[in-house]
Amino acid sequence: MNASSNNLLEIKNLDVSFVQRRGTAHALRGIDLSIAAGEILALVGESGSGKTVTSMNIMGLVPMPPARVNAGSLLFKGSDLIGKSHAEMRKIRGNEIAMVFQEPAKYLNPSLKIGEQITEMLVLHQGMSKKQAVERALECLDVVGLGKSRRVLNSYPHELSGGMKQRAMIAMAICCNPSLLIADEPTTALDVTLQLQILKLIRSLKAKFSMGILFISHNLGIVKEIADRISVIYAGKIVESAPNRDLFGSTLHPYTSALLQSIPDAGKRGHRLRAIPGSVPDAEAIPAGCSFHPRCPLAKEICAREMPLTREYGHGHSAACHMV
Amino acid sequence: MKRFVEIKNLEKTYYGRGILKRGKNAVKAVDRVSLGIEKKSVFGLVGESGCGKTSLVRSVLYLDPPTAGEVWVDNTLLGDLSRRGLRTFRRRMQIVFQDPNSALNPKMNIQDSLEEGLVNRGIDAVQRKKQTTRMLDLVGISPSHSARYPHEFSGGQKQRIVIARALCMEPDFLVLDEPVSNLDVSIQAQIINLLQDLKSELELTYLFISHDLNLVAYLSDRIAVMYKGRLVESGSTDEIMGRPLHPYTLRLFSSIPGMQADTAPEGLPPQAEPVAASHKKTTLGTGGCNYVDFCPMGDGDCTLREPRRETIAGSHKVACFKIGNND
Numbered sequence: 001m002n003a004s005s006n007n008l009l010e011i012k013n014l015d016v017s018f019v020q021r022r023g024t025a026h027a028l029r030g031i032d033l034s035i036a037a038g039e040i041l042a043l044v045g046e047s048g049s050g051k052t053v054t055s056m057n058i059m060g061l062v063p064m065p066p067a068r069v070n071a072g073s074l075l076f077k078g079s080d081l082i083g084k085s086h087a088e089m090r091k092i093r094g095n096e097i098a099m100v101f102q103e104p105a106k107y108l109n110p111s112l113k114i115g116e117q118i119t120e121m122l123v124l125h126q127g128m129s130k131k132q133a134v135e136r137a138l139e140c141l142d143v144v145g146l147g148k149s150r151r152v153l154n155s156y157p158h159e160l161s162g163g164m165k166q167r168a169m170i171a172m173a174i175c176c177n178p179s180l181l182i183a184d185e186p187t188t189a190l191d192v193t194l195q196l197q198i199l200k201l202i203r204s205l206k207a208k209f210s211m212g213i214l215f216i217s218h219n220l221g222i223v224k225e226i227a228d229r230i231s232v233i234y235a236g237k238i239v240e241s242a243p244n245r246d247l248f249g250s251t252l253h254p255y256t257s258a259l260l261q262s263i264p265d266a267g268k269r270g271h272r273l274r275a276i277p278g279s280v281p282d283a284e285a286i287p288a289g290c291s292f293h294p295r296c297p298l299a300k301e302i303c304a305r306e307m308p309l310t311r312e313y314g315h316g317h318s319a320a321c322h323m324v
Numbered sequence: 325m326k327r328f329v330e331i332k333n334l335e336k337t338y339y340g341r342g343i344l345k346r347g348k349n350a351v352k353a354v355d356r357v358s359l360g361i362e363k364k365s366v367f368g369l370v371g372e373s374g375c376g377k378t379s380l381v382r383s384v385l386y387l388d389p390p391t392a393g394e395v396w397v398d399n400t401l402l403g404d405l406s407r408r409g410l411r412t413f414r415r416r417m418q419i420v421f422q423d424p425n426s427a428l429n430p431k432m433n434i435q436d437s438l439e440e441g442l443v444n445r446g447i448d449a450v451q452r453k454k455q456t457t458r459m460l461d462l463v464g465i466s467p468s469h470s471a472r473y474p475h476e477f478s479g480g481q482k483q484r485i486v487i488a489r490a491l492c493m494e495p496d497f498l499v500l501d502e503p504v505s506n507l508d509v510s511i512q513a514q515i516i517n518l519l520q521d522l523k524s525e526l527e528l529t530y531l532f533i534s535h536d537l538n539l540v541a542y543l544s545d546r547i548a549v550m551y552k553g554r555l556v557e558s559g560s561t562d563e564i565m566g567r568p569l570h571p572y573t574l575r576l577f578s579s580i581p582g583m584q585a586d587t588a589p590e591g592l593p594p595q596a597e598p599v600a601a602s603h604k605k606t607t608l609g610t611g612g613c614n615y616v617d618f619c620p621m622g623d624g625d626c627t628l629r630e631p632r633r634e635t636i637a638g639s640h641k642v643a644c645f646k647i648g649n650n651d
Contacts, residue, residue, distance in 0.1 A: 046508035047479075162373070191372035192535055196579040218509055221538075221581040262513035264542035266565045272520070273542075275513035279478055 007075075008180055008212040009035040009058070014072035016057060018283070019065065025283035027053040029236040030072065032310070037179065038210040040202070042227035044217060044259075048280045050236040051216045055182045058214070059099055060089035076180065095125040098173035102185040104165035108157040114141075114168050115153035118175050125176050140171040143208075144201055163194040167201065174205060181205065184216045199226050220259060224248060229316070232256050235281050235291035238310070242317040252319035254296045290322065298323040326396050327360035328529050329367075329384075329497060334358070334393035336376075336383045353379035354390070355553035361546075363496075366523070366530040368544030368561070370537055370576065376553040377533050381499055384531070385417055386410055397497060415445070418490035422502035424482035428474040435470035438489050445493075459488040462525070463518060480511035484518065491526065499531045504539070516543065537576055541565050546639075549573045552614040555633060559640035569642045571619045613645070621646045 011033040018025040028050050035041045045051040056062045057074060060081060074081045076097065081089070101107045109117055118140060119133035128136065138148060144167040146152045157165055166186060173181060183202060187195040203226060205211050217223050223230055224244065231241040232253065240253035251257045261274040278295040281287055287294055293303035302322050310320040336354035353376040361367040371377045383390040386402050395402045397417060405413055421427050428437055438456040447455070457467045463484040474482055483503065490498060500519070504512040520543070523530060534540050540547060541561055548558035549572065557570040568577050612627035613619070619626070626645055633641040 046510060192537070192579045193372060193575055195581065199581070219581070220509070225581040259509055262510055263538070264513070264516060265538040266541035266561070269542055269561070272517050273513040275517050276510040277514075279480060279511060280508070 006036070007034045008037045008077065009033070009214070010073075010075040011054075011058075012073050012075075014054075014057065014074060015070040016053060016062070016067055017070055018067050020284075023284040026286055027067075027236055027283050028057070029286070031233065031236070031238050032241075033231060033238065035180065035212040035214055037212050038206055040206055040213040040215055040226055040228045042215045042217060042223040042230045043233055044220060044223055044230055045233035046218050046280050048235075048283065049233045050283075051233050052184060053236075054233070055099065055184055055214065055216055058180075058182060059093055059097060060084065060086075061093075091125075094121055094178075095176045096178050097180045097182065098176070098178040099182040099184065100166075100169050100173050100186045103189050104162070104169045105157065107169060108165060110157055112156075113153070114155055114157065114160070114171075115150070118153075118172050121172060122175055136175060137171070140175045141168070143174065143205075144168070144171045145197075146171065162190055163197065166190060166194075166198055170198075170201065170205075174209070174211075177209065178211065180212045180214065182214045182216070185218070186215075187222060188217070188219070195222065202226065220263065232259075235286050236283065237291065237320065239292065239321070240317075240319040241310075243315065246315060246317050250317070252313065252317065252324050253321050254298050254323065255292050258295075258297070290320075326399055328363035328398060329361040329531070330394070330396040331357060331359050331384060332394040332396075334380065334383055334395065335391045336379045336388065337391045338379075352553050354383055356393070357550075357553075357555055359548055359555065359558065361497075361529055361531060363529050364523070364527055365545040366532055366543050368540035368547045369531065369533045369550055370535065370540050370547060371533075371550035372535050372576075374552075375550045377550055378501065379553075380550070381419065381501055381531070381533065385414070385419060385499060415441070415493040416495050417497045417499065418493055418495040419499040419501065420483075420486055420490055420503045422505050424479060424486050424506070425474070427486045428482060430474050433471050433473050434465075434477075434485050437474075437485070438470075438492050441489070441493050455492055456488075459491045460485075462491065462522065463488040478511075479507055480514060483507060483511075483515055487515075487518070487522070491522070495528070497529045497531070499533070501533045502535070503532075505534070505536070512539075519543075537580055549576065554614055554630075554643065556615065556644070557640075557642045558633065559638070563638060563640040567640070569636065569640075569647050570615075570644050571621055571646075572615050575618075613643075 011031060013030045013032060014028050015030045016028040018027055031054065043051045043054060053062065069082050115134065115137055118137040119130065122128045122133035122136055123130065137153060141152055142148045146164065146167050152168065160168060187198050190198065199222065202213060206213055215227060227244050229243050230247045231238050232255065234255050240247065240256050247256065251260060258276045262276060264273055276295050281291060289304045289306055290308050293299040296303065308320045308322045310318050312318045334354055334357045338351045338353055357380060359367065369377055382388040384395050386395065400413065402410065435456060438459065439452045442452045442455060456470065460467045460470065465481060465484050465488065477485065504515050507515060522528060532540065532543055544561050546559065547561050547564045548555045549570065551572045557564065557573045568574055612629060613622065613631050616622035616626045631643040631645050633643040635641050
């Protein structure tokens with residue numbers, strides 16, 4: 001794990017619960033995460049693992065209550081975002097930290113032209129004049145591959161294809177030159193050939209602007225393609241964290257291994273997939289000890305009793321498991 | 325002797341609105357597709373959104389009768405059946421869709437959902453209970469939960485219920501349209517294993533549709549690649565995975581994340597980057613090859629005539645002027 005205190009984003013021991021009528025959901029149980037400028041960290045997990053809650057916390061979009069931060073800190077450029085006022089977060093959101101979502105159609109305003117949606121942000125956050133904002137918007141559209149002409153600028157979202165909408169959303173996200181970009185499943189709703197283009201685009205953002213990127217996904221194949229480092233999250237805890245090559249080359253945590261083994265490919269034809277039995281536990285009913293133990297092929301008695309601590313194994317590779 | 329499912333020159337054209345109903349607004353979603361599926365095998369259809377795979381499925385099942393062409397299932401020509409005959413025959417062909425949430429009626433408990441088709445067939449209550457219990461067991465859902473409603477189950481469980489519902493009709497032929505795309509990775513594997521077990525145990529024939537080439541390659545015996553209403557390449561899984569030929573197939577291969585460095589086929593031509601938004605629909609009377617706009621090998625010759633699928637080797641067919649015997 002990156003021990004540098006110059007990290008763009010440094011999350012330490014973040015513990016967040018949601019207090020609801022049907023019970024308290026322990027969404028994040030003390031997670032550690034760090035991203036440096038110019039680095040792509042992938043956060044991998046299935047639904048219910050806490051990955052979206054993490055990104056929402058960074059953006060300050062989690063309503064508190066019903067959520068509450070039980071412990072931990074969320075340092076962005078050295079300053080703790082937890083406890084910042086709504087006004088302060090509004091200045092940061094969109095401006096210094098931006099987000100790209102899974103379904104661009106949902107997050108683009110259908111009644112505004114693309115150009116208007118981008119210039120709106122520039123005028124608001126950067127105090128640009130309309131003219132300056134339009135020029136900057138065209139620049140951003142060019143960066144994302146939507147050309148220098150005013151065609152896309154003057155289009156409504158429904159006039160664009162899925163891939164173009166996603167690029168437009170990325171243009172919106174980068175227009176204020178954020179230091180941190182959060183991409184939450186940005187390619188999941190796209191066709192395979194478009195996915196690759198968007199990944200290339202995201203990689204270029206890292207190269208050109210030294211943006212730190214938090215790439216959230218459940219798809220290990222995509223993550224292998226794009227991430228510098230990867231953190232695997234399960235039931236609100238980071239179970240393994242490593243540089244890209246090491247996560248796949250010398251996998252430590254049984255959950256990560258099980259995920260990798262369960263992915264179908266041509267080479268496994270004729271053999272049953274090694275599926276993980278059961279499913280991700282509800283945040284209201286997390287098993288004691290290691291939360292993965294009911295589904296783990298290596299589980300022993302200690303796993304049901306004691307929660308494993310995260311240990312370092314060299315080269316920035318860490319894992320939380322009694323059996324490693 | 326026909327194969328269990330035989331599709332011949334299937335066409336599905338959606339006409340536009342207006343008095344004339346032809347010309348500019350017509351969309352040829354399925355353009356002379358032919359394929360055959362052997363009994364108890366899995367036929368994988370690969371294609372991206374807008375290629376016409378959903379229209380193809382709807383035409384094959386006669387949910388939306390095709391504009392032209394023939395669909396034979398177990399030596400029966402579907403187009404010859406009366407409305408009643410089709411309704412009866414259709415129980416032998418069932419479909420599992422991508423989204424279990426929209427496939428299950430949220431106001432019906434799952435017992436009722438499963439029984440609905442059987443009630444329509446006039447099966448009595450005792451028999452219905454027996455059948456539904458058997459199918460729930462087969463898919464791994466406890467029959468004691470049958471009084472529950474869809475929202476009380478997880479995504480993976482809902483998809484199992486959808487599969488159980490399809491099986492209650494005792495079909496021979498199951499069409500699976502992206503059945504695991506909406507599910508989490510670890511659940512996908514469970515459902516895929518389940519589908520394979522069911523196929524063996526109940527002697528089913530599958531038409532499996534997905535944009536996930538890895539998944540299709542894992543499950544299928546034969547594969548066809550679809551682009552803008554046409555099949556551009558087809559063959560056994562070994563033939564396609566071992567030697568993909570059509571430029572579009574190569575493009576799909578090279579887009580698979582993780583396949584970039586190690587397993588990408590040799591001599592991959594550089595890809596043209598499409599920026600146009602209109603790459604989805606195909607209007608009538610295109611004339612030439614559909615893929616010419618994005619094809620690195622495409623030239624003027626390709627716009628003159630439509631390439632037909634020609635045999636390259638064994639059962640491997642490709643529709644491309646620049647490859648093999650096509651001239």
